[in-house]
Amino acid sequence: MDDARPVDTAVIGAGYVGLTVGACLADLGHRVACVEKDRLKLAALRAGRVPFHEPGLPELVRAAREHGLLSLTDDLAAAAARAPLVFVAVGTPTRGDGTADLSALQDVVEDLSPVATPQHVVVVKSTVPVGTAEWVQGVMAHAGASVAANPEFLREGSAVADFLHPARVVIGTLHDGAARLLASVYRPMQCPILVTDPRTAEMIKYASNAFLATKISFINEVAAICERLGADAAVVAQGMGADPRIGPHFLRAGVGFGGSCLPKDLRALVACARVHDVRPLLLEAVQDVNEATRQRFIDTVESALGGLRGRTLAILGLTFKGGTSDLRESPALDIALRLLDGGAVIRAFDPQVGEEITGHLPQAIRCTDAYDAGEGSDAILLLSDCPEFLHLDWRRIASRVRGRLIIDGRGLPVREVATRAGFVYLGRGDRLPVSVP
Ligand code: NAD
Numbered sequence: 001m002d003d004a005r006p007v008d009t010a011v012i013g014a015g016y017v018g019l020t021v022g023a024c025l026a027d028l029g030h031r032v033a034c035v036e037k038d039r040l041k042l043a044a045l046r047a048g049r050v051p052f053h054e055p056g057l058p059e060l061v062r063a064a065r066e067h068g069l070l071s072l073t074d075d076l077a078a079a080a081a082r083a084p085l086v087f088v089a090v091g092t093p094t095r096g097d098g099t100a101d102l103s104a105l106q107d108v109v110e111d112l113s114p115v116a117t118p119q120h121v122v123v124v125k126s127t128v129p130v131g132t133a134e135w136v137q138g139v140m141a142h143a144g145a146s147v148a149a150n151p152e153f154l155r156e157g158s159a160v161a162d163f164l165h166p167a168r169v170v171i172g173t174l175h176d177g178a179a180r181l182l183a184s185v186y187r188p189m190q191c192p193i194l195v196t197d198p199r200t201a202e203m204i205k206y207a208s209n210a211f212l213a214t215k216i217s218f219i220n221e222v223a224a225i226c227e228r229l230g231a232d233a234a235v236v237a238q239g240m241g242a243d244p245r246i247g248p249h250f251l252r253a254g255v256g257f258g259g260s261c262l263p264k265d266l267r268a269l270v271a272c273a274r275v276h277d278v279r280p281l282l283l284e285a286v287q288d289v290n291e292a293t294r295q296r297f298i299d300t301v302e303s304a305l306g307g308l309r310g311r312t313l314a315i316l317g318l319t320f321k322g323g324t325s326d327l328r329e330s331p332a333l334d335i336a337l338r339l340l341d342g343g344a345v346i347r348a349f350d351p352q353v354g355e356e357i358t359g360h361l362p363q364a365i366r367c368t369d370a371y372d373a374g375e376g377s378d379a380i381l382l383l384s385d386c387p388e389f390l391h392l393d394w395r396r397i398a399s400r401v402r403g404r405l406i407i408d409g410r411g412l413p414v415r416e417v418a419t420r421a422g423f424v425y426l427g428r429g430d431r432l433p434v435s436v437p
Pocket of ligand 1: 091
């Protein structure tokens with residue numbers, strides 16, 4: 001296949017990853033068909049709406065459709081029959097036992113199998129357990145199609161930029177032709193391309209997410225110790241992160257990790273290790289610390305207010321991080337539910353989440369903005385690092401609250417400005433205040 005030639009491509013699953021991959025590849029000049037089986041999602045996309053918040057993605061989708069390079073369909077077989085390059089980007093959620101649920105991938109492979117030809121390269125983009133691409137290869141063997149594991153490392157909130165400017169691309173395949181085709185597709189990204197076997201590629205993804213989760217649990221445990229010793233956890237992280245062997249990222253103490261990837265991928269790796277008779281001691285501890293971190297935050301709220309029952313708490317931020325509308329496994333949601341269980345009244349606001357709040361937290365009061373959320377509250381809980389929260393008028397909020405207390409679960413740089421507005425600011429790793437105005 002000619003390196004410079006645009007490639008007809010199908011992307012199965014138009015979620016955070018699939019739609020980003022499809023729109024970005026179309027932006028690079030490839031003709032892409034995004035296949036989505038969720039009717040509501042497909043209808044929204046066809047109507048020109050991206051049904052989740054991802055900066056820059058709606059504009060990219062619109063431009064690609066206007067240029068005739070991106071089509072949207074529910075006809076997997078027809079799209080795949082026309083496209084020699086097929087990315088599979090369906091979800092791989094957690095099953096009850098912690099293992100990855102591969103049923104969506106299995107359905108796709110079943111549908112692909114009859115239309116596959118020796119010209120096809122099937123690329124597993126979803127995060128899947130080690131050995132999955134080999135299984136797909138086995139199913140495709142009758143057709144002579146090639147298979148590659150090509151894990152994705154984009155982050156929600158910066159998905160487009162991450163896909164177009166990755167730190168590295170990992171291609172796991174035993175087929176030279178597939179490796180060459182994928183390398184040519186990724187060449188414009190001008191990043192290191194690591195070609196390896198499928199098992200190693202799949203493990204790189206799980207190991208990367210497990211390491212990121214480990215960094216988060218590590219700094220949260222350090223913050224818990226700092227709290228007792230009177231050391232400043234944020235400055236400790238800054239001092240550690242300046243060492244290039246450690247690095248500054250994922251070292252912000254908070255309410256622990258969540259979202260659609262880290263918890264589920266960690267669970268899947270732990271489950272997989274156990275199945276193969278390896279006791280993943282460190283990874284189990286990372287999970288335990290994460291759970292303890294959430295509870296510690298709730299304990300802090302309870303201690304600071306002398307109990308939860310009847311207290312009004314303003315929760316700012318419900319998604320698992322700022323810049324996304326994704327609520328999957330959000331620590332903020334879990335904490336809100338536990339606070340409600342403890343008898344607190346919750347006034348919740350998230351700039352990216354609308355009516356969905358009511359679905360997830362039916363007992364909470366859904367607020368129109370941070371000022372509304374603050375109305376009559378005994379404390380403000382910062383639970384997501386939304387950029388919008390960096391520009392709040394804390395004096396205006398101070399005039400509406402009952403107690404001037406901020407408990408920051410995300411390490412936002414608002415200590416100074418909030419203190420100037422008359423708040424007591426309690427960050428992770430801080431000792432409890434003596435009294436709240
Ligand atoms: P998602 O749930 O947002 O999207 C998956 C989409 O696939 C859904 O819209 C679903 O309707 C669709 N789908 C399922 N079966 C289908 C079928 N048979 N035909 C057509 N469409 C089908 O999931 P996501 O967040 O995009 O994640 C996809 C994969 O990528 C997962 O394995 C995830 O772990 C991995 N990943 C996600 C991220 C992230 O930040 N979200 C980052 C890297 C990797």
